[in-house]
Amino acid sequence: MQEALKIMEKYLKKEKIDTSDFYISQVKMIQYGSENSKNPAWYFGWVNVDGSLGNYIEIAVFMDGSIAHLPSL
Numbered sequence: 812m813q814e815a816l817k818i819m820e821k822y823l824k825k826e827k828i829d830t831s832d833f834y835i836s837q838v839k840m841i842q843y844g845s846e847n848s849k850n851p852a853w854y855f856g857w858v859n860v861d862g863s864l865g866n867y868i869e870i871a872v873f874m875d876g877s878i879a880h881l882p883s884l
Contacts, residue, residue: 812838815853815872822870822878833857833868843871843879852879 823830837856842849850873857868869881 812853816855818872818876818878819853819855819870822880826880828868828880830857830868832860834860841871843873850874 822828834857835855836858837854839854841852841854843852843854844850852871852873855868855870855872857870859866871879871881873879
């Protein structure tokens with residue numbers, strides 16, 4: 812998990828994603844993908860401090876170091 816966190820931090824910096832108004836609310840191991848093609852990944856869920864709906868960041872870091880920035884509403 813620590814390595815996935817480092818990868819995610821580099822990604823956030825590279826993509827200039829401002830997390831100053833967010834906090835990590837969830838970290839968990841997930842199986843990401845379709846029913847026939849699931850890949851293990853660390854899921855990081857960030858929510859906005861004001862609690863507004865649809866204003867969150869979801870990132871999955873896969874075991875190979877690749878990242879999926881999941882869309883929010």
